[in-house]
Amino acid sequence: MAVAGQKRKRTASENILPTPQAQHPYLSGNFAPIQQTLPLTKCQYTGRIPEELADGEYVRNGSNPVSNEDLGRDAHWFDGDGMLSGVSFTKNKTNGDMTPEFVNQFVLTDLYLSTLSSPELKVPILPSIATLVNPLASFIWTTIRILRTILLVILSHLPGSKQSIKKISVANTNVLFHDGRALATCESGPPMRIQLPSLETVGWYNGASAEGEPKKEDAVKEKVLGEEGGLLGFMREWSTAHPKVDPRTKEMLMYHACFAPPYVQYSVIPQSTESPGDPTGTSRSKLLNVGVPGVSGAKMMHDFGVSSSHTVIMDLPLSLDPLNQLKGQPTVSYDPTKPSRFGIFPRRDPSKMQWFETDACCIFHTANTWDDVDVRGSATAVNMLACRLTSATMIFATGNIAPPVETRKKAVATVKKRMPFFSKYDDDIDQTYYEQEQSVFSDSPTEEKEALLHIASAKPDEYFDDLFNEEQCRLYYYHFDLPSQSIMHQWALSVIPLEFPSVRPDVEMQEARYIYGCSTTTTDFGSALGKATKIDALAKVDAKTLIARGCASPPRSVTGVVDTRSVCQILDSTDPNDAIQVFRMPDGWYAQEPRFVAANSNRSEDDGYLLFYAFDESQLDDGGNVPPDTDRNTRAKSELWVIDAKNMTDIVARVHLPQRVPYGLHGTWFSAEQIRNQRAIDSIRNTAKAMEAKGDGWWMRTRGWIEGVLR
Structure with missing residues (x-):
């Protein structure tokens, strides 16, 4: 008998073919993950590349599961390992010509590296969001998927592991710039620093520094996210995928939602004195993991509002709580009978919270x-x-x-x-x-x-x-x-x-x-x-x-x-x-999230350009699938479009990419100044250790058997 959440398949024989499995809409077509990555690769383009793009880079983040063999599994668009796809524009200093270059890289999180080192795994290490929200998934099935994750995390810390899993973020949602660092984000962990324009992974950012950065000599120890350690400290590192950076003060604001009270904590991180560029935030103090009073429970929060003086936290009736299972509800559950609550407080004083209620x-x-x-x-x-x-x-x-x-x-x-x-x-x-x-x-x-x-x-x-x-x-x-x-x-x-x-x-x-x-x-x-x-x-x-x-x-x-x-x-x-x-979009073409780049003329607020990835679905086969991505001649390809943001009509440029960019989530524009002013790094993460051959012996055979059972 199939457990809720699993797909029942008819047994095949010589005369009976397997029951065709319906394609998951977010694992097929241009939603399907792509496995190959490219270093900076020159691209052809049509139209005119605006001068404002010179030496900058457009980067978009998105989920791209590296474990994707079981297409009948529970799957969700928000699942999957982070993949960054970027187009940089290099200006020739002699003749002024602009050369666009495409690059894409996986974000080398603990989960990604651990997955590479365990090829026996056929589905991602983390349970799918689809499993957590499915009202038909049984308590037993959901618990099994959660326990599988816990066991794989424990196994990653035992002898023979190539990569221990210390953070459970896949860093697949957003990307932003603050204080000399480009950061990839996701709700289930701290931000991950990446390097521009190559999109290589540097290391986890803790609110003070990132792994892979030079150590400060004789520096006073700074407060960091989740510094109390243990399970609570682990959860206090979980940061919103949508930090806000004040363009005037250069402060970065984040909240941290978890399962334990206070259910939301709050951080304000100023630009540090060592940061190159604008020093506006140097005199401002840092707030880390300050409790936000009044949140009604563990919630699925994705974004918040920030004005020049106030912060808005949204306590909506969408819970994210493992204890829901004990009430016969999914871990993620929406209750339309409860109100939506908006908590507003001065930027640096959550204790002065005011709550506003309205319809769900x-x-x-x-x-x-x-x-x-x-x-x-x-x-x-x-x-x-x-x-x-x-x-x-x-x-x-x-x-x-x-x-x-x-x-x-x-x-x-x-x-x-x-x-x-x-x-x-x-x-x-x-x-x-x-x-x-x-x-x-x-x-x-x-x-x-x-x-x-x-x-x-x-x-x-x-x-x-x-x-x-x-x-x-x-x-x-x-x-x-x-x-x-x-x-x-x-x-x-x-x-x-x-x-x-x-x-x-x-x-x-x-x-x-x-x-x-x-x-x-x-x-x-x-x-x-x-x-x-x-x-x-x-x-x-x-x-x-x-x-x-x-x-x-x-x-x-x-x-x-x-x-x-x-x-x-x-x-x-x-x-x-x-x-x-x-x-x-033209018939058959589909876009992704656009990002604004201001024109140098700056005649009005809308004087500038919108950049976004575009895909022509006429490249799909009759079954709605993309051709094999490994064939350079026949594989599907995306484009980066630049349109006039003022008239919303003119296509200024189309950059023809060497491969497709799956439909994804959020991106941003990194200016030439931001790329120049990145902080120094000592090292970057790589896959060499994760790809090493495994040893032999009774323990390694036992590990292999356990991973086979949990695959």
């Missing part, structure tokens, strides 16, 4: 956070733009798991409207909707999760959208009033789906006018089961204009929308000053 939701990415100040310069309110989802469906869908179904009260009516948000925008169908038995004008905090029939509204269509479109991912505006401790505004700027948001880097933590992000013309980011969300459109949102419109004529709280046009309607617009602009 999920937020994985914030776009920007800024203050309103009075005449004395004191903050009176904190504003935040974030990509708000109405459920946790995206977590399930990206693991190819059906989400739990919520129960609802029902009564029948009929209306003609656009198809749901996860279908074509411009196809009309007849729908049946359900009115709640209680008053439709109830102010219940759970109203968003039930039918909304505010027929008297002057804009009924936006409420019909909310009636049907449970799976929304929209750019939301929050205005937190500090004196009254109330949320004065909370509504969407647009109905279009938007995720992976970013702003021009030098206006972060200020009131940025423009938000850039990923969108889609066909589906919501909580994609249907068996399909993978793909990005066929990039959006530019004039947030300042839309917020002004919303404040002048406020939409309904929580469910209201300022701009109710669909992606297709926006694409049809001929207004050159439209508050929303969309760049649509």
Whole structure:
């Protein structure tokens, strides 16, 4: 009998073929991992490479499991070893010509090196997020997967191991620059320093220094992350995948979420006196692992908000707690009956926390956070733009798991409207909707999760959208009033789906006018089961204009929308000053997260370029698979596109890469100055020891047997 979480397969014989196994949407096509890496390799390009890219490098991180033999395993888009893919631009000092070079490297984490040294393993060492979120996975099956990980970690510390596992981060989510270091990040461990432009792995960063850096002589011992040691210290190293670096003060802000109270700790790391470049942060003190009061439990946190003076921690009803298993729930569990809580405190004083509550939701990415100040310069309110989802469906869908179904009260009516948000925008169908038995004008905090029939509204269509479109991912505006401790505004700027948001880097933590992000013309980011969300459109949102419109004529709280046009309607617009602009990919092409690079002319906030990887899916075979990546002549290849961020129309350059870049997560632009000002290193990590032949003897044979059992 198959255990929940496993795939049941029919036994093959001479006359009966094996039952075909459905392809996992996040292990096939251009989501499939790639195993070969390339050093800096010259690329051809078409168009014009902007001068602003000279001697800089675009780098994107993503999950790329090195153990990928069992395609029927539980798998999730967020699983897998970190792989960095970059394009650097070298300027010829003589003639000014620009040469793009592609490079990709695995992040050499403890887990990656340990996996290399244990070829018997057919699936990754860590349990899949899909296993942890699956409501149908049994307690026994989930416990077995967790115990397998624990045993493999213990085994890595015993004789015969090539690499002990001291950190369980795969460093596969994000990449950023702070204080002379490029850092790769993931929630399950500390940041990992990498070297630019080669993308080699230097070592773990502990809040004071990184492995592989020169030792300071006669230096006073600095406080480091998780310095208390033991299990608690191990968990206190776990850092957000989205640290924030203040472009003005050069401070890096992080939170650390774990399973034990206080469930969230907080760090502020200034730029040190030894750092080359801007010394702005030298007089500021360091905060490490300061407890954040009031968080309700162990949560799955991915991002937070930071303004110039305040920090926003999000305590949302998405738990990440092994003890959920004892309650008959998955380790990762979403409870739509509980509120979303936003904790706001002064940057350097978490003890002055203020909590704000509203309807349940999920937020994985914030776009920007800024203050309103009075005449004395004191903050009176904190504003935040974030990509708000109405459920946790995206977590399930990206693991190819059906989400739990919520129960609802029902009564029948009929209306003609656009198809749901996860279908074509411009196809009309007849729908049946359900009115709640209680008053439709109830102010219940759970109203968003039930039918909304505010027929008297002057804009009924936006409420019909909310009636049907449970799976929304929209750019939301929050205005937190500090004196009254109330949320004065909370509504969407647009109905279009938007995720992976970013702003021009030098206006972060200020009131940025423009938000850039990923969108889609066909589906919501909580994609249907068996399909993978793909990005066929990039959006530019004039947030300042839309917020002004919303404040002048406020939409309904929580469910209201300022701009109710669909992606297709926006694409049809001929207004050159439209508050929303969309760049649509050619048919069959899909994009990844874009990043902004400012133009030297600097005439306006949007004067610059967006860089992103693009892939043409006509290269896939009839089964939706990529050709073998090992064949240089036939393998699929990606491109790096550079488009004009001001008009969102012109493709300025296309860099033709020597291989494909799988659809991944977050990236950034490293300037020539940042690359020049990297801190010195003494050593880098390598795979030589992990690849050494194993010894012989009874213990090594026993180890091999154990690894075979746990594979």
